[in-house]
Amino acid sequence: MPSLPWRDIDTVLLDMDGTLLDLHYDNHFWMEHLPQRYAELHGVSRAMAELEMAPLFEQNAGTLNWYCLDFWSAELKLPLRELKLETAHLISLRPDAETFLMAIKQAGKRVIMITNAHRDSLSLKMERVQLAPYFERMISSHDYGFAKENAQFWDALHADIAFEPGRSLFIDDTLPILRSARTFGVAHLLAVSQPDSRKGPKNTEEFAAVADYRALIAGL
Numbered sequence: 001m002p003s004l005p006w007r008d009i010d011t012v013l014l015d016m017d018g019t020l021l022d023l024h025y026d027n028h029f030w031m032e033h034l035p036q037r038y039a040e041l042h043g044v045s046r047a048m049a050e051l052e053m054a055p056l057f058e059q060n061a062g063t064l065n066w067y068c069l070d071f072w073s074a075e076l077k078l079p080l081r082e083l084k085l086e087t088a089h090l091i092s093l094r095p096d097a098e099t100f101l102m103a104i105k106q107a108g109k110r111v112i113m114i115t116n117a118h119r120d121s122l123s124l125k126m127e128r129v130q131l132a133p134y135f136e137r138m139i140s141s142h143d144y145g146f147a148k149e150n151a152q153f154w155d156a157l158h159a160d161i162a163f164e165p166g167r168s169l170f171i172d173d174t175l176p177i178l179r180s181a182r183t184f185g186v187a188h189l190l191a192v193s194q195p196d197s198r199k200g201p202k203n204t205e206e207f208a209a210v211a212d213y214r215a216l217i218a219g220l
């Protein structure tokens with residue numbers, strides 16, 4: 001992992017799921033818990049549940065709908081908020097994420113969360129891990145009506161918080177989102193090498209990746 005030119009960075013934009021929080025919660029919820037509860041509540045087999053859900057997942061990946069609990073509640077005819085609570089014990093911080101937040105805040109950086117998570121998911125998570133005090137703002141892309149993958153998200157963010165892309169660092173575990181940020185002009189970009197603690201390191205392609213937050217703050 002390359003060391004960061006911290007003197008050239010005054011704003012740190014951070015994703016939530018897979019970046020600060022272990023993606024295991026989300027992966028487990030969408031791939032295991034939700035199909036299982038769909039099967040139970042609609043009285044179909046688990047295999048049938050997955051068959052019925054697969055085209056919806058395919059059609060909506062990378063869009064704001066994908067992250068919208070209202071959308072999925074309506075499409076699947078299930079109480080998504082309640083179902084998410086059933087596995088809330090799996091919500092947890094990635095290693096040293098809080099140490100990192102503490103360090104960059106103490107160093108006087110402007111720290112802003114930008115997440116595709118729905119406001120209800122964000123609230124549920126912030127009840128479990130108390131990260132809110134570290135952030136100047138916690139922005140859900142639903143506030144703007146565009147997912148972070150979309151160029152219009154970045155225009156809306158810029159209009160809202162007036163950050164300087166050339167003096168900003170953005171960390172996110174989703175590569176199409178990093179590419180969208182790069183197109184907008186965000187100068188310092190990092191992926192996350194292991195967003196889900198139960199899976200191995202992922203290929204972050206053209207992006208350098210955070211493997212250890214302690215190493216990242218070394219030169220702060």
Ligand SMILES: [Mg+2]
Binds near residue numbers: 016018019172
């Ligand atoms: Mg993420």
